[in-house]
Amino acid sequence: MIRKASADDLDAVMAIEQSSFSRPWSRKSFEAELFKASGNFLVYEADGEVAGYIIFWTVLDEAEIADVAVAEQFKRQQIAERLINRCIEMNQDTRVIYLEVGIDNEPAVRLYKKLGFNVNGEIKDYYGTGKNALRMSLELCRK
Ligand SMILES: CC(C)(COP(=O)(O)OP(=O)(O)OC[C@H]1O[C@@H](n2cnc3c(N)ncnc32)[C@H](O)[C@@H]1OP(=O)(O)O)[C@@H](O)C(=O)NCCC(=O)NCCS
Numbered sequence: 001m002i003r004k005a006s007a008d009d010l011d012a013v014m015a016i017e018q019s020s021f022s023r024p025w026s027r028k029s030f031e032a033e034l035f036k037a038s039g040n041f042l043v044y045e046a047d048g049e050v051a052g053y054i055i056f057w058t059v060l061d062e063a064e065i066a067d068v069a070v071a072e073q074f075k076r077q078q079i080a081e082r083l084i085n086r087c088i089e090m091n092q093d094t095r096v097i098y099l100e101v102g103i104d105n106e107p108a109v110r111l112y113k114k115l116g117f118n119v120n121g122e123i124k125d126y127y128g129t130g131k132n133a134l135r136m137s138l139e140l141c142r143k
Pocket residue numbers: 020021067068069070071074075076077078079080081082100101102105106107108110111112114
């Protein structure tokens with residue numbers, strides 16, 4: 001089940017975030033996302049547990065996927081795919097969804113390509129010296 005995140009989810013979200021990224025978001029950053037008007041912070045709940053989450057921001061005709069991660073024990077069960085598909089559904093009135101991803105983050109790059117995202121270019125040192133990112137985007141047809 002995909003639902004909006006609440007303050008009660010933050011312990012589980014922080015645990016996933018810290019095991020997923022070398023530079024994790026702070027708890028304060030997640031707290032702020034619970035109240036942002038332009039933001040969406042969704043969790044995927046499986047068996048009463050937070051299995052993964054996505055945060056995206058929609059401003060005018062563009063959306064940005066800011067964070068997405070899935071707990072180790074729930075990986076490869078199409079959870080990220082469902083979270084991103086929900087983001088796409090919720091952005092049908094936007095022109096484009098974009099994101100940045102580590103160039104060597106093969107699972108994530110494959111995931112985005114599977115869902116139709118294209119590589120627009122490479123951003124040097126995006127995640128620190130020598131850690132380049134790809135900028136990827138999905139063009140959406142406006143109704
Ligand atoms: C990237 C991540 C979110 C994928 O989550 P997931 O729920 O395991 O992914 P899904 O099961 O929805 O996978 C969907 C598709 O993504 C690709 N994919 C996902 N994990 C993969 C892996 N380890 N190796 C290769 N391809 C992978 C595949 O194309 C897969 O489709 P398939 O199962 O039909 O082959 C997860 O590995 C994760 O949390 N990584 C750490 C955080 C991170 O890097 N987030 C992205 C930041 S930009």
